[in-house]
Amino acid sequence: MLLRASSDAVGAEVDLSAAVEDAADGGVEDGAVLTAFAEAVVRATDEVDAARRRALETLGPVKFVEAAATIGIFNGLVRVADSTGIPSDAMMLERTADVRGELGFNRWTGAKSSGVAEAPA
Amino acid sequence: MSFKDNRFPVPVREDMTTALRKSWADIGRPGTWWTGPERVAIADLARAERIQRKEPPWNRDRGEPGTPLSEKAIEAARKIGADPTHLDRDWAEATIAELGDAPYVELASVVVTTVAADAFCEAMGIEHETLPEPEVGEPTRERPDNMGDIGAWVPVQVIDWQRANVARALSLVPEGVRTFFRMVAAMYSGTASDFNEMVWDHRPMARPQVELLAARVSALNQCFY
Numbered sequence: 001m002l003l004r005a006s007s008d009a010v011g012a013e014v015d016l017s018a019a020v021e022d023a024a025d026g027g028v029e030d031g032a033v034l035t036a037f038a039e040a041v042v043r044a045t046d047e048v049d050a051a052r053r054r055a056l057e058t059l060g061p062v063k064f065v066e067a068a069a070t071i072g073i074f075n076g077l078v079r080v081a082d083s084t085g086i087p088s089d090a091m092m093l094e095r096t097a098d099v100r101g102e103l104g105f106n107r108w109t110g111a112k113s114s115g116v117a118e119a120p121a
Numbered sequence: 122m123s124f125k126d127n128r129f130p131v132p133v134r135e136d137m138t139t140a141l142r143k144s145w146a147d148i149g150r151p152g153t154w155w156t157g158p159e160r161v162a163i164a165d166l167a168r169a170e171r172i173q174r175k176e177p178p179w180n181r182d183r184g185e186p187g188t189p190l191s192e193k194a195i196e197a198a199r200k201i202g203a204d205p206t207h208l209d210r211d212w213a214e215a216t217i218a219e220l221g222d223a224p225y226v227e228l229a230s231v232v233v234t235t236v237a238a239d240a241f242c243e244a245m246g247i248e249h250e251t252l253p254e255p256e257v258g259e260p261t262r263e264r265p266d267n268m269g270d271i272g273a274w275v276p277v278q279v280i281d282w283q284r285a286n287v288a289r290a291l292s293l294v295p296e297g298v299r300t301f302f303r304m305v306a307a308m309y310s311g312t313a314s315d316f317n318e319m320v321w322d323h324r325p326m327a328r329p330q331v332e333l334l335a336a337r338v339s340a341l342n343q344c345f346y
Contacts, residue, residue, distance in 0.1 A: 002319075003336045006328035009319035014329060019336035028333045035337045041244045042341040044175055052246050059326075061131035065245075066326045067334060069137060069308035072241025074338035076233040076301060077287060077309075081346035082205045083229040085213060085274035086290040088346050103340075109209055110345035113273070 001096050003028075020103050033058045038071050081110065088114040123250050130246060140307035141241075141250075144234050147300040149253030153263060154224040154294070155231075157255035162188040163228055164235040164252055166195055167202025171236060174203045193219040194228060201232045206343040213274040222275050223264055223293050230297025237304055265295055284313065287346060309335070 007014035007028070018026025022039060025031030033055055040051035056064045080086070093114060100106050106116055123145040124138050148164050151157050166186065173181040178199075186195050197216050200207065217225045239249050269279035271286070278292035291297045309331070310316040311323045321328040339346075 001332075001336065003329060003332035006319045006321075006332050010327070010329065012329060014333075016336075018333060019340045026333055028329045029327065030330065031333050034330060034334050037244070038334050038337045039341060041240060042338060044243070048243070049246070052244065056131070062325045063330075065129075065131060065133050065137075066324055066331070068241055068244035070326075070331050070334040071244045071338055072239075073237050073305055073308040074335050075240035075342070076237030077305065077335075078339050078342040078344035078346070079201055079205045079233045079236055080229070080290050080301065081287050082208045082342070082344055083201045083213070083233070084226070084277075084290040085208075085210055085272075086277070086286045086346060087272045089286050105340075105345055108343040108345045109206060110343070112210065114345060115272075 001092070001099070005095070016099050017103060030058050034067055037067060041071050042075065085110075085113040123253065128247050133245075134307075137307045140303045141238060144300045144304050145238060145250060146253055147296070148231055148234060149255045151256060151258035151260050152227050152231075152294070153296050154221070154227045154260050156260060157258060159188075159190060159194075160227075160231050161252050161255045162186075162190055163194070163198045163231045166190075166198035167232040167235050168239055168249065168252075170199035170203040171239065178204060178207075191219070194224075197225065197228055198232055201229055202236055210274055217274065226275050226291055227294045227297050230291050230294055230301055234301050234304065237301070237308070241308070265293065268293055 001016065003019070004014055004016060013027055015024070015026045018024035018031060018035060023032050023036040025035070037051045037055040040048040055067055059067060093116065100116070105111065122142060124141045126133070126138065148160050149157050152160050155163065166188070170181065188195065193216055197220065220228065242249050267278055267280040268276035271277055271279065273290065276293055277289045282289055288302065291301065306312065315321065315323045319328060321331070324331060
C-alpha cells in the first residue's frame with residue numbers, strides 16, 4: 001500500500017484504517033478533510049458541496065485541484081483493475097499481508113483475482 | 122474545445138487540462154474495435170448509469186438506450202460505469218465470449234476515461250463535460266503482439282514488463298492505454314520515475330495525502346487491487 005510506504009519515507013506513522021473509515025485522518029495532514037471530500041464525491045451524497053467547500057478552504061486552490069484530480073482518476077483506475085481482473089502485484093500483496101484481513105480487503109470480490117479471497121462478510 | 126479554463130472555479134494546471142482535452146477528444150474518434158459513434162454511445166451509457174449510482178441497478182431510470190450497441194455491450198458499459206463492485210470473472214467471461222476480448226477491453230477503456238473525467242468534474246463542482254462529437258471512420262482492428270495470460274480476465278502485455286500490473290491491464294488495446302494513462306500521468310503519477318519516488322516534489326500535495334485519497338476512493342469502490 002503506497003499510503004504506508006510514502007508515509008514511512010517521511011518518517012510519519014499512518015493509521016491505515018483511514019482507508020475504510022469515514023472522515024478519518026489516518027495521521028495525514030488534513031486527512032479528515034480529504035477523506036470526507038472523497039466520500040462525498042464517490043457516494044454522491046448531499047454533503048458534497050460542503051465537503052468541497054471545506055476542502056477548498058483548508059487546502060487552498062492549488063492543492064484542492066490535486067485532490068479533485070486524485071479522486072477523479074482513482075474512480076477510473078479502480079474500474080481498470082476491476083473490469084479486467086488484473087491480479088495485484090506480488091510485492092504489494094506481500095507488503096499488505098498484515099493489514100488486508102484486518103481491514104476487510106480480502107472479502108472484496110476483486111480479491112479472487114489475486115488468489116487471496118476470504119468468504120464475504 | 123473541451124474542458125475550457127473558464128469552466129473551473131479555480132485554475133487547473135495546463136498539463137492536466139491538456140491531457141483531459143486530448144483524452145476526451147479520443148472518445149469521439151474511431152477506435153481499434155469500435156467506431157466513433159459507438160464509443161460515444163458507450164461513454165453516454167456509462168455516464169447515465171453512474172449518475173444514478175445511489176439507486177440499486179433494478180431501480181434506475183434507463184429508458185430506451187437509443188444505440189445500435191448489442192445488449193451485452195450496453196450492459197457492460199453500465200455495469201463497469203456504475204457498479205464496479207459487482208464485476209466478477211463469470212460475468213466478464215460471458216461478456217467477453219460475446220463481445221470479444223479486445224472489444225471488451227476497449228469498451229472498458231472508454232468507460233474508465235469517462236468516469237475519471239466525470240468524477241473530476243463532480244469533485245470540482247462543475248457540470249460534466251459535453252460528450253465529444255463522434256468522428257467518422259473505421260476501427261483499425263489491430264491486435265498487438267506479445268499478449269499473454271497473467272491470471273487476468275483478458276490477455277495483457279507480457280514481454281519486458283517492469284511496472285505495476287494495472288498499467289498493463291488495458292494493453293490489449295494500446296490506444297486505450299494511451300487515452301486513459303495520459304490522464305493518469307497528469308492527474309496522479311507524473312512520469313514513471315516520479316511514481317517510483319515515495320517523496321513527491323512534482324505535485325503540490327504530499328504523497329501521503331495523495332495516497333490517502335487513493336486508498337479511500339479504492340476502498341469506497343471495494344477495489345482490492
